[in-house]
Amino acid sequence: MGLWEKKLRRLDGGRSRCPYCGLPQDRVATLEQEWVSLEPDMRPPAHQVPAGHRWIELSDGRVTVYGVCPPDQFQRCRIEHRLACPAQPLPDLWPWLTSLRGENARQVERQSDPEPPPPPEKWPDAG
Numbered sequence: 263m264g265l266w267e268k269k270l271r272r273l274d275g276g277r278s279r280c281p282y283c284g285l286p287q288d289r290v291a292t293l294e295q296e297w298v299s300l301e302p303d304m305r306p307p308a309h310q311v312p313a314g315h316r317w318i319e320l321s322d323g324r325v326t327v328y329g330v331c332p333p334d335q336f337q338r339c340r341i342e343h344r345l346a347c348p349a350q351p352l353p354d355l356w357p358w359l360t361s362l363r364g365e366n367a368r369q370v371e372r373q374s375d376p377e378p379p380p381p382p383e384k385w386p387d388a389g
């Protein structure tokens with residue numbers, strides 16, 4: 263790929279406005295030939311972002327999901343605007359926590375018909 267083509271590819275992206283909240287977002291090509299809208303000017307440490315939502319920039323300007331786990335301590339990443347968008351529901355960032363909550367909800371349901379509490383323990387007469 264020549265330099266000119268690289269430049270052209272970069273120009274394909276660029277800043278646009280979120281159709282939901284109207285704030286600016288960066289439209290960036292992914293390694294998988296798709297597009298992703300990233301939060302502009304924001305590069306948090308990768309370990310502070312849930313796995314699967316850490317986008318890293320490649321030398322040709324495209325981005326891909328950072329696959330190193332646990333992440334390198336100094337690795338920075340980008341995040342999708344939809345995670346920060348005030349007008350869109352937050353996706354399921356921690357699936358294992360969501361399933362744990364579901365499991366706990368079922369546990370609460372099973373306890374809806376509780377057994378009577380055990381009688382208070384009687385202390386033996388002192389003295």
Ligand SMILES: [Zn+2]
Pocket residue numbers: 280281282283284285343346347348349350
């Ligand atoms: Zn938005």
